Amino acid sequence: MRIVLALALMLAACSKSSDVLEELPNSSLAGAAREDVPETRLESTLTRPVTIGEDGPRLDACGAMGQAARVGAKGLAVRAAPFADAREIARMGDGDRAWVCTRSLDQKWLGVVIAPPPPADNAAEPADCGVAEPVDRKQPYDGPCLSGWVSSAAIRLIAG
Incomplete structure (x- = not known):
């Protein structure tokens, strides 16, 4: 029985391992050409929705209000x-x-819901983004306002 096991292991070790590398698309290990892959990281195509309700069902869906500070002309x-x-x-x-509404694990990014600008004539109420009241559970934001991720260094907390 030991001999059969030893032979099986030796045969498995003799398999052509470079086949796996050749199967990888755009792998520099396989020597494949880097066809249409941009030089940026693969995360550029990923999206991660902003999560609301992280503070529980008794508190507002987003726990603080922030303001962009010292962001420059751009x-x-x-x-x-x-x-x-x-x-x-x-x-x-x-x-x-x-x-x-949320933070990344490394605390470098804040998940935010952008407040709509106040109306110029102050006659109408600004749009309600639905994050100033509690929600039942943690969930991705799916409301009328724009949401996304910003650098935490550029946001100054003003309420919450």
Whole structure:
């Protein structure tokens, strides 16, 4: 029985292991050409929705209000996921407000729901994003306002 097991292990060790590397698309290990793969990281195609309700069913869906601070002329990039290479979906200007709903594990990114600008004539109420009241459970934000991820260094907490 030991001989059969030893022979099976030796035969398995003799298999051509380079087949696996050749099967990998665009692998530099396999020597394949890097056809249409951009030099950015793969996360650029990923999206991660902002989670609301992390503070429980008795507190607001988003626990704080923040304001973009010292973001410069270009503004603060709002991204589809908490990665520097994630797709940019909008920009926040200096002083723009957003509800802070969640954080990334490394604390470098905040998941925000961007507050709509107040009406110019102050006659109408701004749109309700639905995050200033409790929700039953943690869930991805699926409301009328724009949501995304911003650098935590550029948001100053002003309420919450």
